[in-house]
Structures are given as C-alpha cells and as structure tokens.
Amino acid sequence: MEEHFVWVTTRRLRPGTLEEFEREWRPDPYPQGLRRAFAYWSEDGQEITGVSFWDSKEACDSWRNSEPETQRRAHMAPYVVEEREGFYFGRELSVPQR
Template sequence: MREHFVWVTTRRIRPGTLEEFERAWRPEPYPPGLRQAYAYWSEDGLEITGVSFWDTRESCDSWRGSQAETRRREAMSSFVVEESEGFYLGRELGIPTR
C-alpha cells in the first residue's frame, strides 16, 4: 500500500465561532503539493480536526513556512483557544469485505 504524508491539526475554538472560523481556515491560495484535505468537528462545534495529505514532507513544510499560511493562522487566531498538530507517515488500512 502507498504511504501518505499527513499533517493533522486539532483546534479547540470559542463557542459560537464555527462559521467564522471555517471562513478564516480555508487556505488562499490553495497550497501546492496538497493532495486532499478533510475537516472533522465535534458535535458541539468546539473542536475541529483537519487532516491533509501531501505529495512530500517538503511540500507540507514549505506551505507551513509560507506567508500565506502565516496570514491564515493570524486570521484564525481570534477564534482558537487551543491547538495541537503533528506530521505523520501512514497508509490505508485494508478492511476485509464481509
């Protein structure tokens, strides 16, 4: 199975700010080397986990150090209470058919 380069960020946000946070969260421009991105949020709308898949570790690191990402993080900062992130290597798990 193919390995993936994955960046995962989990943020706890201020109550009632999910819509504004999501507007600030979307990258502009779209990062080169980003293959796919997913967002998952808790039922109460206070925690959001972003999972992004990258061509290479270097493409992810390049985006993370870019001015566009700095601006995006600044736009989100007033909504974020707590944040954690990590970079991982992984692969799809084969689920047996039933």
C-alpha cells in the first residue's frame, strides 16, 4: 500500500464567518508537492478541518515556510478563534465490500 504524508489543520471560526474564511483559505498559487486537499466543516459552520496530501514532508514544510502561506494565514486570521495542526504518515484502509 502507498503511504502518504498528510497535514491536518482544524480551525474554530468566529460565528457566521465561514463564507468569508473560505474566500481567504484557498492558496494562491497552489503549492508544489500538494497532491490532494479536502475540507470538512461542522454543521454549525464554526469548525473547519483541512486535510492535505503531500509528496513529502519537505514539500509541505517548504510551503508552510513560504511567503504565500504567511500571507494566506494573515488573511484568514480575522476569522479564526483557535487553530490546531498535525503531521501524519498513513495509508488508505481497505473497506470490505458487503
């Protein structure tokens, strides 16, 4: 099975700011080494979790330390109450067919 390097970030947002947050959240330009990205948000729109898959830890670290990412985080900051992030290695799990 193929292993992945995954960066997971969960942010608690100020009430009613999900739409504004999402406009600032998308990176521009998109990072080199980013394979896939997903966003999941709570029913009340006050928590959003981003899951991104990278070619390597180095590619992710390079993006995290870049000027575009610094600017992106500054643009998101007015909407964020709390932020947690983590780096993980993993693989897709096989789910039995019924």
